[in-house]
Amino acid sequence: MQFVFNLPHLLRLKATTQPWEALVTGADQTRMIKCADAWGYDMVAVPEHFVIPTDHVELSGPHYLQSTVAQAYLAGATDRIRLNSCITVLPLQHPIVLAKTLATADWMSSGRMMVTFGVGWLKREFDLLGVPFHQRGRIADEYLAAIVELWTNDAPSFQGAYVSFDDVIFEPKPIQKPHLPIWIGGDADAALRRAARYASGWWSFLTPPDKIAERVEFIKSQPTYNGRHFDVMHGLGTNRVGEGHVVRDDPDARPGMGATEMVDRLNWLAEQGVTVSSVPLPPVSGVQEYLDYAQWVIEEIKPQVK
Template identity: 65%
Template sequence: MQLAFSMPHMTRLKATCQPWEAAVTGADQTRLAKWAEKLGYAMISVPEHHVIPKDHVELSGPHYFSAYPAMAYLAGATEAIRVNSCIAILPLQHPIVTAKALATMDWLSSGRVTITFAVGWLESEFDALGVPFHERGAMSEEYIQAILALWTQEAPAFEGKYVSFRDVVFEPKPFQKPHLPVWFGGDADAVLKRIARYASGWWPFLTKPEQIPDRIDFIRSQPDYNGDLTDIFYGFATTRVGEGHVVQDDPKARPGMTKQEIIDRLGWFKELGVTMSAVPIPMVQSIEDYFDYTQWVAEEIMPAVA
């Protein structure tokens, strides 16, 4: 079991954000990224929304990064830790631009990039960007095919309803071969079928922990399963966020759990098939307290679950 680093102030999600996080700056996050790398955390992930409608701000908060520039910045500020998204909204950006951004990032970081795509859920965000919400699944299917073609084909070509290209060259290719790891986030059958075809990782959000083994079996049972599923990410705080970012009460996922509670829950996750998780951000008083807490996790929790 690997542990990802829970970076404060990536969002102001009502269900998970602690009050002290709002004072954390970009400079603080840079220091924390270097700290996380020093302590041996496996990954830092960046959530993404481009705009939040006013009627969602109470639950979702207003504060989100664009995943690709934030990931690139964090990769450039570090030397070993992996960067990922959680998630990047695949249909909201042209796939050639997405493929180029991620290949550039992976090439410059010497292969430290994983990407978690999702189709998106916030219809009014799609409306603001002029993207047809009810076609997002079909768009995502074409987009991932186009991206993989650009990453892996010497003379990439693709013909679809939403994107087409031919007689083009695309370099640099990703540093990682055949391409950087692709994960998908989400829970619907369509998402899991897409994972079976194209991905090596799954990031559940609304799936209950005890349902994970059956859903892994569903992925692997697909007739076009690629055989590549190796990574399942399930964070502690996942069960505190419901559909539409509604707050859920889960005492077993609360911040500030004891050492043994954390170890036991991570052990249970591992039995369910989870390969990576993250400990919740605690109710501390300052960022300096968080430096101490994350060191405690690295020294007391990591060795017990490695």
């Protein structure tokens, strides 16, 4: 199983964040990601929102980065770890610009970029950016097709309701072929059908862990799934966050669980089809204590997981 490094202060969710994380700086994050890279963590993933309405701040927190910019910076600070997002809100961004930023970062990082696309859920964020919220699924499907066209065709051409282009050249192409890995985040049937068509991975959020296997089977049963390798991400702490970022009490997702319990839980997730996971930030007091814990996880826990 691959392990995601939980980089503190990428967001400040009430359900998962500890007070000390709000004091973590960009310089601290740079030091931490260099450690994670050296220790053998497989991936780091960056959340994204552009604006948070004030009535959502208590649960969602105010602090989010632009995912692709942060991924590119973290790529420049590391040598081998892969850079993902969780998630990039696809309908809120122009697909030509987004395709260019992701391809640029993949090219400059020697092929270490990934992206997890989602359609978003925060209606007022869409309203503020002038994007029709109830069309976001259709927009995302079209944008995905346009991005893949730009990444894979030497003479890209696309005609759609939301974006069109022809007689253009698009370079650099991503280093990775046919393109950098696309994952899909979300739990609705529409998201899973989108994953079957376009993606090589699924990031589950609200799906109960005991339902993951049947949802993966749903993805692989779609006529657009062609048997390609397919990753499934579910972190140990995922189910502490409910819809709308509400706080949920899940004894199987609590931070600071013991080694045996953690290994057993991760191996159980592997049996459900999970190939990528992470452990919750433990109740520690600061950066160095967290780094000590993160090193223990990668050296002592990961080797015992399937």
